[in-house]
Each structure stands twice: as C-alpha cells, then as structure tokens.
Amino acid sequence: MKRLESPDALRKLRTDLASRAGQEAVIRVCSTGCRALGALDVCEAFEREIERRDLGSRVRVVRTGCHGFCAGAVAVVIDPQGIFYQGVTAADAEDIIAETVLAGEVVERLCFTVDGEPLPLQKDIPFYKHQMRLVLRNCGRVDPTSLEDSIASGAYTSSARVLSSMSPDALIDEMFASGLRGRGGAGFPTGRKWQFARAAQGDPKYIICNADEGDPGAFMDRALLEGDPHLVIEGMIVGAYAIGAAKGFIYVRAEYPIAIEHTRAALIQAHEAGLLGENILGTGFDFDIELRIGAGAFVCGEETALIASIEGLRGMPRPRPPFPANSGLYGKPTNINNVETWANVPRVIEIGADAYAQIGTDGSKGTKIFALAGKVRNTGLVEVPMGATLREIVFDIGGGIPDDRPFKAAQMGGPSGGCVPDDYLDLPIDYDSVKKIGAIMGSGGLIVMDDTTCMVDIARFFTDFVQSESCGKCVPCRVGTKRMLEILTRICSGDGQPGDVERLDRLGRMVLATSLCGLGQTAPNPVLSTIRYFRNEYDAHILDKGCPAGACQALIGYRILPDVCTGCGLCLKTCPVSAITGEKKQPHAINPAICIKCGACYEKCRFDAIVIE
Amino acid sequence: MAEEAARAGAAPASPSNADVEDVLDNLSAPPKTNLIGALQEIQERFGYLPRAALGGISRRAHIPLSRVYGVVTFYAQFYTEPHGRHTILCCRGTACHVRGAARVLDSVKQELGIDEGESTPDLMFYLETVACLGTCFLAPVMMIDSEYFGNLTPRKVETILRQYRDASQ
Numbered sequence: 001m002k003r004l005e006s007p008d009a010l011r012k013l014r015t016d017l018a019s020r021a022g023q024e025a026v027i028r029v030c031s032t033g034c035r036a037l038g039a040l041d042v043c044e045a046f047e048r049e050i051e052r053r054d055l056g057s058r059v060r061v062v063r064t065g066c067h068g069f070c071a072g073a074v075a076v077v078i079d080p081q082g083i084f085y086q087g088v089t090a091a092d093a094e095d096i097i098a099e100t101v102l103a104g105e106v107v108e109r110l111c112f113t114v115d116g117e118p119l120p121l122q123k124d125i126p127f128y129k130h131q132m133r134l135v136l137r138n139c140g141r142v143d144p145t146s147l148e149d150s151i152a153s154g155a156y157t158s159s160a161r162v163l164s165s166m167s168p169d170a171l172i173d174e175m176f177a178s179g180l181r182g183r184g185g186a187g188f189p190t191g192r193k194w195q196f197a198r199a200a201q202g203d204p205k206y207i208i209c210n211a212d213e214g215d216p217g218a219f220m221d222r223a224l225l226e227g228d229p230h231l232v233i234e235g236m237i238v239g240a241y242a243i244g245a246a247k248g249f250i251y252v253r254a255e256y257p258i259a260i261e262h263t264r265a266a267l268i269q270a271h272e273a274g275l276l277g278e279n280i281l282g283t284g285f286d287f288d289i290e291l292r293i294g295a296g297a298f299v300c301g302e303e304t305a306l307i308a309s310i311e312g313l314r315g316m317p318r319p320r321p322p323f324p325a326n327s328g329l330y331g332k333p334t335n336i337n338n339v340e341t342w343a344n345v346p347r348v349i350e351i352g353a354d355a356y357a358q359i360g361t362d363g364s365k366g367t368k369i370f371a372l373a374g375k376v377r378n379t380g381l382v383e384v385p386m387g388a389t390l391r392e393i394v395f396d397i398g399g400g401i402p403d404d405r406p407f408k409a410a411q412m413g414g415p416s417g418g419c420v421p422d423d424y425l426d427l428p429i430d431y432d433s434v435k436k437i438g439a440i441m442g443s444g445g446l447i448v449m450d451d452t453t454c455m456v457d458i459a460r461f462f463t464d465f466v467q468s469e470s471c472g473k474c475v476p477c478r479v480g481t482k483r484m485l486e487i488l489t490r491i492c493s494g495d496g497q498p499g500d501v502e503r504l505d506r507l508g509r510m511v512l513a514t515s516l517c518g519l520g521q522t523a524p525n526p527v528l529s530t531i532r533y534f535r536n537e538y539d540a541h542i543l544d545k546g547c548p549a550g551a552c553q554a555l556i557g558y559r560i561l562p563d564v565c566t567g568c569g570l571c572l573k574t575c576p577v578s579a580i581t582g583e584k585k586q587p588h589a590i591n592p593a594i595c596i597k598c599g600a601c602y603e604k605c606r607f608d609a610i611v612i613e
Numbered sequence: 614m615a616e617e618a619a620r621a622g623a624a625p626a627s628p629s630n631a632d633v634e635d636v637l638d639n640l641s642a643p644p645k646t647n648l649i650g651a652l653q654e655i656q657e658r659f660g661y662l663p664r665a666a667l668g669g670i671s672r673r674a675h676i677p678l679s680r681v682y683g684v685v686t687f688y689a690q691f692y693t694e695p696h697g698r699h700t701i702l703c704c705r706g707t708a709c710h711v712r713g714a715a716r717v718l719d720s721v722k723q724e725l726g727i728d729e730g731e732s733t734p735d736l737m738f739y740l741e742t743v744a745c746l747g748t749c750f751l752a753p754v755m756m757i758d759s760e761y762f763g764n765l766t767p768r769k770v771e772t773i774l775r776q777y778r779d780a781s782q
Contacts (some may be wrong), residue, residue: 316687
C-alpha cells in the first residue's frame with residue numbers, strides 16, 4: 001500500500017474503501033480456529049463455486065479470524081443478511097451459494113437450532129445475543145491479513161486521532177477516566193501504569209505487548225492476534241505516544257503459529273503504510289514494533305521473566321521493585337500490558353472514556369473476553385460486560401452442560417485461579433468479586449466442570465502444571481509446589497492420610513505468602529479453593545478411598561452390567577490385559593484382579609453396559 | 614544438506630563446520646541483542662542446536678558459552694540433539710484434561726513406542742507435551758508441526774499417525 005502521509009489521507013482512504021464495499025455478498029469463513037477442522041478447504045470450495053458460476057464481481061470470500069462460536073466450527077457468516085451457518089464443510093458450498101447468496105433462502109440444516117427451530121440470523125442466536133462484542137467486533141468480520149479491510153472497519157482511527165490532536169497527558173487522563181484495568185490477570189489500572197512509565201527517568205523507553213498467553217484454557221489473546229492484529233498494534237501506538245516510547249515488542253508464544261504469521265504480516269503492512277515506523281502519518285512521532293517469539297516457558301508470562309527473555313536470558317523473574325516502569329527492558333523504563341488490554345485501548349479512544357466507563361461495574365469497567373471450554377455446549381470466545389454472572393456465561397451464552405449433567409464448578413483464572421462452585425452462579429463477575437471467592441479473573445479462561453470432574457484431580461493437575469513450570473529460582477515455589485504435588489498424588493492414588501488436607505492448606509498458604517513472583521504467589525489457589533468448596537471430595541479420597549466423580553483411576557473399578565451386556569465381545573477384544581471373559585452372546589465379566597482400569601472397554605462399549613464404580 | 618537428509622527420512626548427520634558457519638553468517642536475528650531469535654533460526658535450519666553452532670554464537674557475540682547453554686536448557690523448545698522431524702505436541706491443558714487428554718497421549722506413546730521428550734528411532738516423530746495449545750474448543754487436541762488435530766480419540770490418533778507414515782513412503 002502507498003504510504004499515508006497524514007491523518008487526512010487515512011480518513012480519505014477509509015471513506016474510499018467504504019464506498020467501494022457496495023452491495024456485494026460477503027461470505028466470512030473463520031480461517032484461524034476453524035482451520036483445524038477444514039476451514040481452508042471450505043474457502044476454496046466457495047471460491048471454486050464462485051468461479052464456476054462467474055460470480056466474482058458479486059460475491060466475495062473473506063478469510064476471517066475467529067467468530068467466537070468454536071463449537072460450531074467451521075463457522076461461516078453470510079452478509080449482508082448476517083446469516084450464521086455452523087458445521088460447514090466444503091460439500092455445503094454449492095448449496096450456500098445457490099440457495100442463500102443467489103436466492104436469498106436459508107439452508108436450514110446448517111443453522112443453529114433452539115428446540116428444533118432454526119435460527120438463521122447470527123444476532124438471534126443466544127450465544128451472540130447475550131454478548132457485547134466491543135473488542136472482538138472486527139474479529140470474524142475482517143480479513144486479518146488485509147490492511148485495507150481493517151482500515152475500512154476503522155483500524156488506526158484512534159491512533160491517528162491521538163497523534164494529531166491529543167497531548168500525552170490528556171491521553172493518560174483519558175485512560176484513567178475510562179477505568180480500564182489490565183486484562184492479563186492482576187487488574188492494575190492501565191492509566192496509572194502508563195503514568196508511572198511516563199514519569200520515569202530514562203531514555204529510550206520501551207513498551208511490550210505480552211502475548212505469552214500460557215494459562216491452560218485461555219485463548220482470547222491468540223484469537224485477537226489472529227483475527228484483528230491491527231487493533232493490538234494500534235493500541236500499542238497509542239500507549240507508546242502516552243509514555244514517550246520509540247520502540248515496542250510483541251512477545252508471542254511459539255505455540256501460536258497463525259498468530260505469529262498474522263502479526264508479522266500486519267507489522268510489515270502497517271510499516272509500509274506509514275502507520276508505524278518513522279514519522280507516523282506525518283505527525284512527527286516515531287515508533288516501531290519488533291516481534292519476538294517465545295521458546296516454551298510458561299513463566300515468561302510474568303513480566304520480569306518476559307523482559308529477561310527478550311534480553312536473551314533465561315526467563316526467570318526477579319523481585320520487584322524496581323518495577324519495569326522504572327527499570328525494565330535493558331534497565332530502561334518499560335510499560336508492559338497484555339494483548340487484550342492493548343486491544344481495549346483504541347476502543348476507549350473511539351467511544352470516549354465516559355462511554356467506556358458506563359460499561360461494567362463500579363470497580364471494573366468495560367468488557368471481558370472469556371474463553372469458554374470444558375464441559376459446556378457452546379465452547380468458544382465470549383465477550384460480556386464486566387459484572388455478567390457465571391449463569392449468564394455458562395448457561396445463556398454457553399448453552400449449559402452437554403447431556404444436561406449438573407454444573408459442578410467453573411475453573412477461573414487457570415493455574416493462578418480457583419474453582420467456583422454453583423453457589424456463586426449468580427455472582428456478578430468482576431476483578432474484585434472473583435478475588436473474594438478465592439479465584440481470580442486471570443486472563444479469562446473459564447473451564448466448566450460437571451459431576452464427572454474430580455476436584456482433587458483438578459487440584460493435582462494444576463499443581464503438576466505449576467510444579468513443572470516453576471523456574472526454580474525461589475525455594476517456596478520450587479520445593480513447596482513439589483511437596484504439595486506429592487501429597488495430592490498420593491491422595492488421588494488412594495494413599496492419602498488423615499491430616500493431608502491440613503498439611504496442604506498450611507503449605508499452600510506458605511507458598512502463597514513467600515514466593516518471589518506471581519507464578520508461585522498464586523500457584524496454591526486451585527488447591528486452596530478446592531479445599532474450601534469441595535472438602536468432602538478430599539475426605540472421600542482420604543477416608544473412604546473413593547472418588548465420587550469416578551475420575552481417579554486408582555480409586556475406581558469397572559463392572560459389566562449383566563442384564564445390559566449383549567455379549568458382542570467388543571470389550572473382550574479391546575482389553576489390553578485380557579481381564580474380560582465371556583462366551584459370545586452371553587454377558588461378559590471383568591476380573592478386577594487383572595484389570596488395569598485403562599477404561600478402554602468403557603469407551604468401546606456401544607450399549608453402555610460398563611459402569612464405573 | 615541437513616534439511617534434505619531430514620526430508621528423505623534419514624537420520625541427519627551432524628552438520629559440517631561450513632554449514633554451521635554459513636548459517637551463522639546469515640542470521641537475520643543478531644545474537645547479541647536477540648539471542649533466542651538467533652537460536653530459533655539455527656534450530657529451524659538443523660532441527661536442533663549443534664554444539665558447533667552454540668560455540669560459534671558464543672565466539673561471535675562475545676557471550677560466554679555457559680550463558681548460551683543456560684538459555685538453551687531453560688526453554689523447552691530448544692534441543693541439543695537431533696530429534697524427529699515431525700514434532701507432535703500433545704496438549705495437556707485443562708480443557709483437554711477434562712476431555713480425556715491422558716488417553717490420547719497414551720495412544721500416541723503406544724503407537725510410536727516412545728515416551729515424552731523422545732524421538733522414534735527413524736527420527737520421523739518427536740513427542741512432547743505442551744501446557745496448552747489455546748485451542749480448547751478442539752479438546753482433546755494435538756499439533757503435528759504447525760497443523761492442529763482436534764476432537765481426538767485414540768482411534769483417530771492411530772489414523773493420523775499412519776497417514777504421516779504412509780505419506781513419507
């Protein structure tokens with residue numbers, strides 16, 4: 001693209017692009033998250049069909065980022081009508097073009113249904129109806145690899161306005177007034193953070209985008225970088241202007257190849273168009289961004305560890321103060337925010353701090369993106385105003401639990417968070433309320449659990465995770481989590497001893513109080529919160545040597561129900577240790593002395609004749 | 614050279630000094646200011662970090678070899694020995710965990726006869742687990758190189774791995 005020399009040139013380009021968009025039909029195919037389920041084949045099928053029917057001038061296929069409704073992959077939206085199709089395959093392309101694009105009819109078999117009734121329009125689907133997609137607005141609409149497409153949807157409007165008409169101090173006041181808090185987990189007010197970095201002495205100053213989204217169960221940062229990278233870059237430009245930074249870094253984890261690809265392309269495009277680099281839009285402001293890729297270390301999500309990693313060191317955290325605002329990258333003042341926070345910045349400017357502060361609760365403003373996964377029907381990315389309840393997220397938007405099993409808990413905040421039981425389904429969720437009940441907002445991972453999820457096993461799972469990701473620098477985290485893991489492992493394998501829960505509790509509080517960085521300071525949360533709300537499950541494991549959820553292998557057994565078993569013999573063939581015996585067409589039986597409880601028979605049985613006890 | 618050998622499915626011989634020097638001469642990431650990026654480029658080229666390359670980096674960038682080695686061993690994605698050319702990342706994230714990731718991992722191990730952190734003897738596959746791939750809606754999920762495979766069952770794993778094997782024959 002030709003270099004844009006002024007904010008006016010950008011405005012003119014946007015107007016031109018918007019007028020060109022015209023009346024053509026647009027087929028928007030999620031080509032990031034849905035790629036694993038064949039989205040690129042679907043795109044090609046649409047393009048072949050368009051070419052075959054010579055519709056090139058009337059219909060356009062856009063490879064977009066995530067539509068959010070990941071349970072419906074491959075997800076496709078047909079505009080201008082706003083029709084949403086789920087589970088689309090390449091074979092459906094012909095029907096969609098013929099019936100929907102050309103004849104204006106709905107292909108009912110691809111629609112989301114409620115009680116058997118098809119809901120063709122995206123805006124009517126409960127999953128979307130209850131959301132407020134402010135930050136994710138263009139994710140799933142624009143082609144993230146096209147700067148023109150992004151500009152037509154308003155990209156760089158906010159940064160252009162800030163650079164041409166606001167002073168850094170006024171900008172920081174605006175961020176303060178908006179009430180925006182860091183979306184990476186801790187919820188520190190963004191305006192104050194910027195103010196610290198602006199006031200700090202030192203030159204040059206740096207800003208960093210933390211895209212090392214490592215919490216298991218969180219994928220909103222991935223979706224933002226994949227689906228709307230220019231929004232994040234724009235936010236960083238605004239932040240750089242506020243604190244006076246000339247150089248920025250985006251640190252993405254290596255596990256996100258599409259995010260890396262799209263971010264890299266977006267940086268090059270923005271640079272070529274004069275939206276980034278020297279003398280941005282002719283305003284005299286210089287700012288450039290370099291992309292760095294992680295090398296597989298969860299602890300690098302911690303800001304001081306991330307800085308060490310950019311400096312080419314082992315990614316180990318260091319004590320704060322000094323905070324990065326005063327002494328960060330290469331000892332210079334550094335402001336670090338996460339992807340979602342940066343993505344909120346242009347929206348604050350766009351709608352104004354006052355309007356932004358109208359959204360949310362007293363202490364937490366704006367929206368929050370949650371990654372909804374686990375035992376929930378509509379897995380995907382959802383954006384709701386701060387203060388929405390778990391019930392709204394899990395049931396109204398998420399559609400509840402598959403097979404109508406009971407909701408047991410929601411794990412919020414990943415390994416730093418906790419398990420929230422059903423007592424709190426109606427609690428308005430914001431930074432402060434979630435903290436009060438022993439979890440944290442964290443980055444927004446929300447894993448739903450039903451009655452088949454064992455809470456002791458979940459505590460063990462997270463402790464195992466933090467234990468292996470602990471960098472080993474400080475003793476409480478390195479040794480404390482190890483001892484906790486040992487206790488949890490023995491509880492899960494039936495060797496728990498009376499007093500283990502108290503030991504875990506004491507140890508957990510110690511690790512929490514004395515660890516060096518955020519990883520250790522929050523690592524015991526999953527254990528402490530499950531002890532707080534699910535003590536009975538711990539007792540069942542320790543005292544009764546049983547796992548009520550039927551999840552802990554050592555504490556369960558499999559049994560064949562003789563009156564349901566048809567004697568098909570499939571389990572017998574499947575069993576790796578020949579623990580199953582029985583004549584053809586006669587009920588089979590499992591010999592518990594041989595059974596290794598691998599569950600292979602349970603998975604294979606077509607008649608639900610095998611039960612866990 | 615190393616790449617061709619790897620593509621042919623043969624075990625790559627350790628690269629010649631000339632190969633290593635050539636890569637070091639042409640790094641786009643300067644090791645002095647972007648050590649991790651430079652190491653990633655070298656690994657991209659050879660599939661692992663040959664000893665000679667680490668020494669070369671240390672000499673050229675005036676970084677003590679001990680520090681280079683310290684960085685290499687800190688990060689999970691650096692390898693100091695040749696490993697299988699298809700990297701399998703089995704996700705053990707929360708969503709995958711509650712949807713049966715352990716069974717998926719077991720079936721990969723069984724099918725390939727290797728454990729986590731090991732390569733198959735023919736250096737076709739390398740197996741690793743990862744904290745979370747951020748594709749929780751596909752749970753349980755694994756990634757082979759940069760391709761995702763979701764909603765896995767042990768049987769699907771078998772089919773996928775066999776496809777890779779067949780494709781290389």
